[in-house]
Amino acid sequence: MTGNKTTYKVTGAVPFDVYQPGETFEAELDPELEERALERGSIEIVGGRTSKKKEEGNA
Amino acid sequence: MPKRVALKDSFMVDTSDLSNLARAVNADFSDEQVDVSGFSATGVNEYLPGPRTQTVTVTFYGSYGASEVHAVLYPLYKNRSTTVIKWRTDQTTPVSATNPELRGNAKLFSYGPGATRGDVDTFDVTFTAFDAAGLDWFTT
Numbered sequence: 616m617t618g619n620k621t622t623y624k625v626t627g628a629v630p631f632d633v634y635q636p637g638e639t640f641e642a643e644l645d646p647e648l649e650e651r652a653l654e655r656g657s658i659e660i661v662g663g664r665t666s667k668k669k670e671e672g673n674a
Numbered sequence: 675m676p677k678r679v680a681l682k683d684s685f686m687v688d689t690s691d692l693s694n695l696a697r698a699v700n701a702d703f704s705d706e707q708v709d710v711s712g713f714s715a716t717g718v719n720e721y722l723p724g725p726r727t728q729t730v731t732v733t734f735y736g737s738y739g740a741s742e743v744h745a746v747l748y749p750l751y752k753n754r755s756t757t758v759i760k761w762r763t764d765q766t767t768p769v770s771a772t773n774p775e776l777r778g779n780a781k782l783f784s785y786g787p788g789a790t791r792g793d794v795d796t797f798d799v800t801f802t803a804f805d806a807a808g809l810d811w812f813t814t
Binding site: 626627628629630631647651655656657 | 686688689690691692694695739740741742745746749750755757
């Protein structure tokens, strides 16, 4: 799935890219990077989409 | 160029800003020195630069919360993942000719946190450039 931006929230204690903790942002992250960031608690997906890797696994 | 005291450096790993959890950064670019000496009147060795190794060693504070140092770094080592690292000297201003950013793809070939009773928990981590693009300085 490409070309779809996702809305994320920075949930960790440290900034993610240029975004501060608590901030939301739209981006199209590399699936591997997204999965690592989700697993370590840096970000969460807001808006109901699941992670790209999980989507691929369910396809 | 003015002298500077390193205070505002920015260091990012895997898109996480670990600047405040790091206290030292040392880049080391070195070329293997290949001896191509022949017989000569002076006897002085002749060298050519060989393969290049680029590393960036960072002293991190031992930090084990969600999204912090261990949570970012250990999965990269464990899963042999490729990540992007970025270092620039002033996090308060954008990347520019006077605030260049060292960046590129890197891997962690080792990971060794530790602790000493009564001491601040810090440990060194070395990021090694592993692809042909290497690490380079960017001004934009």
